[in-house]
Amino acid sequence: MGEEIGFLGLGIMGKAMAVNLLRHGFKLTVWNRTLSKCDELVEHGASVGETPAAVVKKCKYTIGMLSDPAAALSVVFDKDGVLEHICTGKGYIDMSTVDADTSSKISEAITSKGGHFLEAPVSGSKKPAEDGQLVILAAGEKALYEEALPAFNVMGKKSFFLGHVGNGARMKLVVNMIMGSMMNAFSEGLELADRSGLNPQTLLDVLDLAAIANPMFKMKGPPMLQNNYTPAFPLKHQQKDMRLALALGDENAISMPVAAAANEAFKKARNLGLGDLDFSAVHQTVKGGEL
Ligand SMILES: NC(=O)C1=CN([C@@H]2O[C@H](COP(=O)(O)OP(=O)(O)OC[C@H]3O[C@@H](n4cnc5c(N)ncnc54)[C@H](OP(=O)(O)O)[C@@H]3O)[C@@H](O)[C@H]2O)C=CC1
Numbered sequence: 001m002g003e004e005i006g007f008l009g010l011g012i013m014g015k016a017m018a019v020n021l022l023r024h025g026f027k028l029t030v031w032n033r034t035l036s037k038c039d040e041l042v043e044h045g046a047s048v049g050e051t052p053a054a055v056v057k058k059c060k061y062t063i064g065m066l067s068d069p070a071a072a073l074s075v076v077f078d079k080d081g082v083l084e085h086i087c088t089g090k091g092y093i094d095m096s097t098v099d100a101d102t103s104s105k106i107s108e109a110i111t112s113k114g115g116h117f118l119e120a121p122v123s124g125s126k127k128p129a130e131d132g133q134l135v136i137l138a139a140g141e142k143a144l145y146e147e148a149l150p151a152f153n154v155m156g157k158k159s160f161f162l163g164h165v166g167n168g169a170r171m172k173l174v175v176n177m178i179m180g181s182m183m184n185a186f187s188e189g190l191e192l193a194d195r196s197g198l199n200p201q202t203l204l205d206v207l208d209l210a211a212i213a214n215p216m217f218k219m220k221g222p223p224m225l226q227n228n229y230t231p232a233f234p235l236k237h238q239q240k241d242m243r244l245a246l247a248l249g250d251e252n253a254i255s256m257p258v259a260a261a262a263n264e265a266f267k268k269a270r271n272l273g274l275g276d277l278d279f280s281a282v283h284q285t286v287k288g289g290e291l
């Protein structure tokens, strides 16, 4: 289907998104810092690029799905990075969750070489990525957005174009700030129900019928009751998002005591060695005890 698309970053999300694109007939050239992670994608029909620069050289546009601002910057600016081969007629789409400043730096560097840039962070986790049910929060060059829409329509259930670079990053951080705060309130509620003699499973049933019912409580609640925190959204990334959202709050003089407390709980969870588990493992900071 059409020209080759580049894909950089095959972690939990990148792998799921890339496999989904391949299943839908897109041709992909992939790269990952740990190159062995490309093997599974090759089994699904992908080609491998030795470096980000090699991928960009081959593809009309390239997608990045990287862990955090440092990784997103490194893949673009370091030796053998995206910048080496980006040029007029080529595009770069960063789908990582980063702050607006990081995204703007990348945008300026790409456009100064004649390339096109779009930020397009996503809401939705591993399963929505596998099922093509992400919500895509794009901003930047409208022409690149339109060019990428066939791929976005496979990866997501809805794409928003939010205007200039930075707006996609900000929207994603606001959404994840709310999500991280909710996860903390949910964890406290599960533990409060349990310790005060209620059946936490009954609490899940009540919540599911109440005005605050939501897919996150429904999906995460049962495994949390089993102390099962198999990572879909790693806790270290949720804490990164809280940190970046709080910085956005600083910039705009918005007092966010709830988000600040949630960030502290995620930091504590990281300190307990839970950073690579699912973000629902913040539950353990309320619960205590061994996993
Ligand atoms: N998981 C989720 O539910 C969701 C995640 N996100 C966001 O998507 C992004 C990716 O998340 P996810 O897939 O879960 O994360 P993972 O931790 O599973 O994957 C991170 C990816 O970034 C790469 N990476 C890390 N550091 C560097 C570096 N310095 N240079 C090059 N590559 C690097 C990793 O490579 P390597 O394999 O070599 O370590 C890996 O490919 C994050 O920004 C996250 O916040 C957004 C929505 C949902």
Ligand SMILES: O=CC(=O)O
Residues within 6 Å of the ligand: 097, 122, 123, 124, 125, 176, 233
């Ligand atoms: O960023 C995480 C998500 O679930 O969305």
